Each structure stands twice: as C-alpha cells, then as structure tokens.
Amino acid sequence: MTAGAPHGPVVVLGGGLAAVSFAGGLRSGGFEGGIVVVSDEVEPPYDRPPLSKEFQREGLPDKIRLDLSRARDVEWLRGTPACKIDTQRREVLLADDRRFGYGALVFATGASPRRLPALQDATLPVITLRTLDDAQRIRAGLGPGARLVVVGGGVIGLELAATARGLGASVTVIEALDRLMNRCASTTLAKVVAQSHLDHGVDIRLGRQVMGFEGPAIVLDDGARVEADLVVVGIGVVANDELARAADIACDDGIFVDRLGRTTCPGVYAIGDVTRQRNPISGRFERIETWSNAQNQGLAAARTLLDPTAAPYADIPWYWSDQYDLRLQVAGVSMGDEEIVRGEAVPGAKFSLIQLHRGRAVGVTCMNNVREFSSLKRLLGSVPLPDRAALADPGTDLRKLLAPPMAR
Numbered sequence: 001m002t003a004g005a006p007h008g009p010v011v012v013l014g015g016g017l018a019a020v021s022f023a024g025g026l027r028s029g030g031f032e033g034g035i036v037v038v039s040d041e042v043e044p045p046y047d048r049p050p051l052s053k054e055f056q057r058e059g060l061p062d063k064i065r066l067d068l069s070r071a072r073d074v075e076w077l078r079g080t081p082a083c084k085i086d087t088q089r090r091e092v093l094l095a096d097d098r099r100f101g102y103g104a105l106v107f108a109t110g111a112s113p114r115r116l117p118a119l120q121d122a123t124l125p126v127i128t129l130r131t132l133d134d135a136q137r138i139r140a141g142l143g144p145g146a147r148l149v150v151v152g153g154g155v156i157g158l159e160l161a162a163t164a165r166g167l168g169a170s171v172t173v174i175e176a177l178d179r180l181m182n183r184c185a186s187t188t189l190a191k192v193v194a195q196s197h198l199d200h201g202v203d204i205r206l207g208r209q210v211m212g213f214e215g216p217a218i219v220l221d222d223g224a225r226v227e228a229d230l231v232v233v234g235i236g237v238v239a240n241d242e243l244a245r246a247a248d249i250a251c252d253d254g255i256f257v258d259r260l261g262r263t264t265c266p267g268v269y270a271i272g273d274v275t276r277q278r279n280p281i282s283g284r285f286e287r288i289e290t291w292s293n294a295q296n297q298g299l300a301a302a303r304t305l306l307d308p309t310a311a312p313y314a315d316i317p318w319y320w321s322d323q324y325d326l327r328l329q330v331a332g333v334s335m336g337d338e339e340i341v342r343g344e345a346v347p348g349a350k351f352s353l354i355q356l357h358r359g360r361a362v363g364v365t366c367m368n369n370v371r372e373f374s375s376l377k378r379l380l381g382s383v384p385l386p387d388r389a390a391l392a393d394p395g396t397d398l399r400k401l402l403a404p405p406m407a408r
C-alpha cells in the first residue's frame, strides 16, 4: 500500500478516457487495492476524437478502443449508471440497485451534448455526436449525395463537415454567431478555417438561428429553408455533474476541483470534461474539454491520491483538430489584444499565431506546423517574450530563440 492510498476501494464513475487514464495511473503508482469503474455505456472504453474523423470514413469500432493494459485488475461495470452517492456513508448506488462502498470516489462522468429545442419534434433525423452509437447513426446517413446540415460552427461540427465532404455529402453549416470556432480559436484562425470549408464547397451560414423545421427542411431565422437528410447538432456540451450537485458538492456546470483533483467533499475527486478547474493561463475557473486534459488530469489525480505531496496539476490546456488537410493545434487561450503571425495565414499554408495579452503570450496556434508547437508552447510558461520581429519571421529557429539563456 502506498503512503496516501485510500482505505477501501476506489470507485470511478464514468468509463471514458479520464477514467482509464486514472485507473492506469493508480496501478502504475503501485496501488494494489480494489478499483471499480461504473460506466453507463455498454461499449468497452473507446476514444472519442476519431468519431468525427477516421471512424466516419472507416467505421471500425475495434480501431478506436482505449488501451486498458495499464489499468490492470479493474472491475468494469458497464451498461448501468450510478444514480446516487451518499457521501456520509461513502456509498454509491447504481440504477440496478447495487451498492458499493468507497474509500475514494472519482467523478469522470464527462459531458453531454446540448439539444436544440427548435428541432425537438423534427421528422428528419437530428443527432448529436458524443458516443459511438451517435457516430454509427451519423455514418449510416452519410455518403455521396447525402445532404448534411451541421448546426454549430465549433470544432466537432466542422470536423464532421470536413469528413462528410470527403465522403461526397453536401454540407451546410449554420452558426448563430458571426464567425466560426468562437470559443476556441482566434479570429485569424477562424477565417482560415472558414475559407478552407468554402473552398471545399461547404455552404456556411453565419449569424443564423434555426427556428424549426418543415418536412425535410430546417427553417432559419431569415426564412431560408435548408433541405436535409440528416442534421447533426454540435452546439456545445453540459457537464454530467447532477449526482455531485445532489450531494451538495460545489458545481456550476462542472464540478469545482483544485489542482489535486479534489472536490469540496472529502474523499471525492473529479477529472476530465466534468470538472471546472482553474485555467493556468486565464486564471479563471473553466471547463477544459480536451483529450489531453482528460488524460493528464486523470494521471495527476491518481498521483495525488497516492501521495498528497505530489506536484499539483497545472498543464497548459491544448487541443488539436483535423479538417481536410489542415492539422491545427491550439494551446492556452485564443483571445488577446495583439497577435503575432508567423508565416502567411491562408488555407493550405504552414503558419503559427501567437496571442498576446498586455505583452504576455497567452495563446499559440500552429497550422500544419506540428514541429513548432512544443517550442511555441514554452512561450506560455515563464519564458520572457523574445524580439517580436524575430518571432514573426518563419525563418527564425525557435529552438535557439526560445532556449534558456545558459543553453544558447
């Protein structure tokens, strides 16, 4: 038994990436006690990023399974949700009436897609994209000649739009705001992404709301009717935090956690998309809905559960997205009062963007520029901002420019 290990089994709610990463981290850290993972999905754990990309092209569930080899000797309970927790008795109740006592409880319950009330009773298929089942239903409706309408110009909707174009579907994207990727990309990046979609024949309607439907068409607020065989709604997610809220654990669309993954209730932790944590760049409590956060916050929580003196989790948030031949990587926050453009920001080009706020680097974006990403990410730490002209020059060797003074 390791120093800070809980007395009694560790029960994890949710069986996605954060849960798998956490369980693997506990075992790698030497934890020999019981681990129970409760998942409401029947499917063995799988990776979500391929659902809007490779899986739509290939349709191979076995290719997207998560690697469970590190998560040894875990009791997986699949197909039954947890429906209540009792933090006094340290007990979890499942929907099938089974009860489990816990030494430590970990919320890894992720998030669920927002629904669009205007299309609630639509007669055409309206699907959100979160689960393998959603992805399979979408895949069944795509193909040459299919008419896809994507509601929401965020990352997941745009990835699906790009994949669907590759499969020969016609695609319309409807976005309520006046630009794409409003929450997660700078204006410069959003313009390049929008132009790429236009170049691939996507019909983009910005500043438009869906009002309802008429037979096989959806109706927009300017009166336009867009005929569709399939509508995919990608308008964001809400945290699956209802059991925590019911147990009086502090939540606000997400369970508040500190840098050790602790909630406001002793013995209860939370990791992944369900958490609301302090973003080390913005300083605000935010939900960080990325693959790298689910994985690394899960690992960090396992470390701190075993050793409360372990280094707190303070990873800089980042995500990637693949659309057509664009590979974009974004770290930090994408808003600022100044932007340095390294290269030419046009579709198909390789370029990087650095967002500054009051002279401090707060965000970096790399487009088709994977090799520069880890160097540029260092700007978001404590590295002093180098000469701006040198930074903007794509010919400057970043490894030299950003190397610590001693190493130069």
Ligand SMILES: Cc1cc2nc3c(=O)[nH]c(=O)nc-3n(C[C@H](O)[C@H](O)[C@H](O)COP(=O)(O)OP(=O)(O)OC[C@H]3O[C@@H](n4cnc5c(N)ncnc54)[C@H](O)[C@@H]3O)c2cc1C
Pocket (backbone or CB within 6 Å): 013, 014, 015, 016, 017, 018, 019, 038, 039, 040, 041, 047, 048, 049, 050, 051, 052, 080, 081, 082, 083, 108, 109, 110, 111, 129, 130, 131, 156, 240, 243, 271, 272, 273, 274, 288, 289, 290, 291, 292, 294, 318, 319, 320, 321, 322
């Ligand atoms: C289509 C798609 C594409 C994506 N692409 C990218 C990408 O390119 N790059 C990137 O960085 N990120 C991407 N992401 C985001 C990334 O996949 C998520 O951040 C990550 O999967 C979150 O993992 P999680 O374990 O926290 O939550 P989840 O994977 O959502 O797992 C939570 C699990 O808990 C279950 N659950 C909920 N309530 C209960 C309950 N009461 N009892 C039992 N089980 C419960 C849920 O059903 C779910 O199975 C994508 C996400 C999607 C959906």
